[in-house]
Amino acid sequence: MSLLVVGSVAFDAVETPFGKRDKMLGGSASHFSISASFFTDVRVVGVVGGDFSREEEEVFIRHGVDTSDLERIPEGKTFLWRGRYDYDLNTAHTLDTQLNVFADFKPKLSEAARRSRLVFLGNIQPDLQREVREQVRGAELVALDTMNLWIEVARESLLEAIKSVDVVIINDAEARQLTAEPNLIRAAREILTWGPKALIVKRGEYGAALITSSTYFAIPAYPLESVFDPTGAGDTFAGGFMGYLASQEKLDEAAMRRAMIFGSVMASFNVEEFGTERVQRLTHEEINERFRAFKQMTHFEEIPFERAVSAAAKNKDEG
Numbered sequence: 001m002s003l004l005v006v007g008s009v010a011f012d013a014v015e016t017p018f019g020k021r022d023k024m025l026g027g028s029a030s031h032f033s034i035s036a037s038f039f040t041d042v043r044v045v046g047v048v049g050g051d052f053s054r055e056e057e058e059v060f061i062r063h064g065v066d067t068s069d070l071e072r073i074p075e076g077k078t079f080l081w082r083g084r085y086d087y088d089l090n091t092a093h094t095l096d097t098q099l100n101v102f103a104d105f106k107p108k109l110s111e112a113a114r115r116s117r118l119v120f121l122g123n124i125q126p127d128l129q130r131e132v133r134e135q136v137r138g139a140e141l142v143a144l145d146t147m148n149l150w151i152e153v154a155r156e157s158l159l160e161a162i163k164s165v166d167v168v169i170i171n172d173a174e175a176r177q178l179t180a181e182p183n184l185i186r187a188a189r190e191i192l193t194w195g196p197k198a199l200i201v202k203r204g205e206y207g208a209a210l211i212t213s214s215t216y217f218a219i220p221a222y223p224l225e226s227v228f229d230p231t232g233a234g235d236t237f238a239g240g241f242m243g244y245l246a247s248q249e250k251l252d253e254a255a256m257r258r259a260m261i262f263g264s265v266m267a268s269f270n271v272e273e274f275g276t277e278r279v280q281r282l283t284h285e286e287i288n289e290r291f292r293a294f295k296q297m298t299h300f301e302e303i304p305f306e307r308a309v310s311a312a313a314k315n316k317d318e319g
């Protein structure tokens with residue numbers, strides 16, 4: 001198995017200016033694993049309650065996601081998140097978070113899970129992220145995501161988790177909140193001093209940037225005319241990013257740059273419909289087509305620049 005994810009497997013109730021859903025499959029690990037499944041084999045670590053039906057589990061199975069490390073508590077209830085977006089779709093307003101079965105979750109990874117080459121510590125209580133990190137000591141690359149709630153209520157544990165990973169994938173507001181530094185570049189530099197080798201800052205409709213101690217690489221978001229529901233865009237980005245990396249032998253900077261594009265491609269599909277609906281129906285051809293569109297969108301020629309000689313100066317020279 002090449003890619004492991006721990007994170008929330010949830011029911012989401014979401015309202016956007018364009019519609020609402022009272023109960024749909026959500027959670028960081030769900031969005032991540034469905035997205036990553038287009039690139040590699042994925043195994044999900046998490047917990048669900050007795051209300052998690054066969055129909056929901058089928059979504060994972062249809063995408064070849066290994067759910068043998070997904071624990072079931074028949075007498076418990078699945079994690080629930082209720083959120084709302086206003087016209088600024090970059091900002092999610094959390095109305096309710098019910099940890100339910102995650103409150104007492106103690107992840108115990110199977111032997112196969114412990115041997116994963118790449119690991120994503122998806123958005124969930126940082127103590128759980130650390131417990132999983134402890135069990136995958138041999139992983140080649142470990143990445144982490146988080147959110148404002150954990151920065152506020154579990155800061156110390158989150159800092160410990162961040163110290164133990166290679167890549168941090170967060171949004172711009174979280175980077176600022178985490179460091180109390182309004183300038184994003186300075187915030188990034190500070191996070192890199194804590195241990196991670198790379199930081200990815202997601203900036204919603206403005207794209208994403210990959211920052212290391214020596215490089216800066218930024219890409220725009222795909223120019224969509226209608227964004228329906230941004231829920232899970234960050235996890236879907238991370239799924240494309242990590243999924244593509246897992247399919248590569250060398251995890252060098254060139255691979256990371258291509259992975260950034262695949263992350264953005266996947267996120268751009270995710271926001272076109274509610275929850276995981278659009279990504280569930282994706283084809284490889286659609287992914288490749290949008291990858292090519294990104295290449296075209298950001299391509300430019302390098303030319304040796306010289307100041308053009310003005311016509312007057314030219315005439316003078318010739319005369």
Ligand code: AMP
Pocket residue numbers: 008010011012026027028031080081097123124125147149230231232233234235236
């Ligand atoms: P994002 O990719 O940042 O839009 O994440 C959206 C997903 O995060 C939703 O599907 C929620 O179920 C999940 N989520 C929201 N709050 C939390 C939380 N406190 N812990 C774990 N997952 C959460």
